[in-house]
Amino acid sequence: xxxxxxxxxxxxxxxxxxxxxxxxxxxxxxDRALAAPPASHGRITWxxxxxxxxxxxxxxxxxxxxxxxxxxxxxxxxGDEGYGNSFNKIWYxxxxxxxxxxxxxxxxxxxxxxxxxxxxxxxxxxxxVPMSETKLVPYTYAKTGYRLYYGTTHWVKKVVVTRxxxxxxxxxxxxxxxxxxxxxxxxxxxxxNEELTLLxxxxxxxxxxxxxxxxxxxxxxxxxxTMVFSSRCSSGGKGTRTPTGEFTTYHKGPSxxxxxxxxxxxxxxxxxxxxxxxxxxxxxxxxxGTYWHNDYGRPRSHGCxxxxxxxxxxxxxxxxxxxxxxxxxxxxxxxxxxxxxx
Numbered sequence: 001x002x003x004x005x006x007x008x009x010x011x012x013x014x015x016x017x018x019x020x021x022x023x024x025x026x027x028x029x030x031d032r033a034l035a036a037p038p039a040s041h042g043r044i045t046w047x048x049x050x051x052x053x054x055x056x057x058x059x060x061x062x063x064x065x066x067x068x069x070x071x072x073x074x075x076x077x078x079g080d081e082g083y084g085n086s087f088n089k090i091w092y093x094x095x096x097x098x099x100x101x102x103x104x105x106x107x108x109x110x111x112x113x114x115x116x117x118x119x120x121x122x123x124x125x126x127x128x129v130p131m132s133e134t135k136l137v138p139y140t141y142a143k144t145g146y147r148l149y150y151g152t153t154h155w156v157k158k159v160v161v162t163r164x165x166x167x168x169x170x171x172x173x174x175x176x177x178x179x180x181x182x183x184x185x186x187x188x189x190x191x192x193n194e195e196l197t198l199l200x201x202x203x204x205x206x207x208x209x210x211x212x213x214x215x216x217x218x219x220x221x222x223x224x225x226t227m228v229f230s231s232r233c234s235s236g237g238k239g240t241r242t243p244t245g246e247f248t249t250y251h252k253g254p255s256x257x258x259x260x261x262x263x264x265x266x267x268x269x270x271x272x273x274x275x276x277x278x279x280x281x282x283x284x285x286x287x288x289g290t291y292w293h294n295d296y297g298r299p300r301s302h303g304c305x306x307x308x309x310x311x312x313x314x315x316x317x318x319x320x321x322x323x324x325x326x327x328x329x330x331x332x333x334x335x336x337x338x339x340x341x342x
Contacts, residue, residue: 039106055079055091087297102295152273176257248336
């Protein structure tokens with residue numbers, strides 16, 4: 001997530017303005033996002049992802065994986081760079097073959113103990129297993145709702161304990177659908193208040209800057225002249241490019257259901273529980289966590305700035321305005337942390 005470079009803020013911005021930042025970062029060995037320790041498993045994010053006998057797209061295909069299949073990651077190594085992504089050369093060894101990292105979401109399986117009481121306003125929860133099916137009513141054999149994925153966040157309205165099954169469920173509420181769903185308690189971690197506080201509160205907001213270089217596909221944060229954060233990103237692709245210029249992070253939410261359904265577009269997306277959303281325009285452009293790909297370093301979003309979820313969370317907590325623990329959204333025009341996108 002964070003990288004230490006021997007560059008001043010001034011020199012960093014000069015490199016970005018000249019278009020030379022990507023080359024400089026590559027020479028320094030920073031060629032991909034460094035967010036978290038290697039995961040033990042990966043979830044296949046697209047149907048038909050190949051397992052090859054070498055870490056190369058031209059290698060022999062052993063078999064094809066189905067979407068949402070979970071595989072054990074034995075190791076990671078460098079191989080062919082991804083199509084259109086010269087920044088990501090990481091492959092995973094899986095079984096007796098290799099899979100390109102951009103097609104797998106790194107996941108873990110961490111089961112949770114139940115929490116029986118939450119605040120009246122609700123509490124934020126995070127999925128800690130590769131996938132979790134929701135139910136339309138809190139009953140094991142009830143009709144299934146939508147599927148939740150590792151790292152997604154959701155607003156828990158209440159805890160439900162059923163007498164007949166003696167089971168415990170968290171009721172989550174989807175603001176977009178205006179509908180409740182039920183999640184088994186062991187698949188969701190309720191996020192404590194201390195994980196939602198403002199980072200670097202002693203630093204004046206005027207001294208904080210988020211810089212996005214679309215050529216290098218890099219997000220960098222500064223406190224004064226000190227770089228405190230950097231991460232490879234995926235910005236908007238062809239036809240839905242991320243806007244350039246100066247902005248502020250004036251509205252934020254820890255969990256947003258993002259969709260373009262209802263618009264006159266061909267590529268429909270419908271993504272519940274997008275985590276750690278830090279918006280910087282009134283058109284939905286935001287920094288946010290991503291669970292539908294792991295291919296940071298090439299433009300592929302619909303105008304947002306995709307980040308690994310841990311990095312999106314850091315940026316969400318570090319920037320202003322700070323979202324209170326009992327709020328699922330804050331909108332404060334005229335406020336926020338400064339952003340430069342070039």
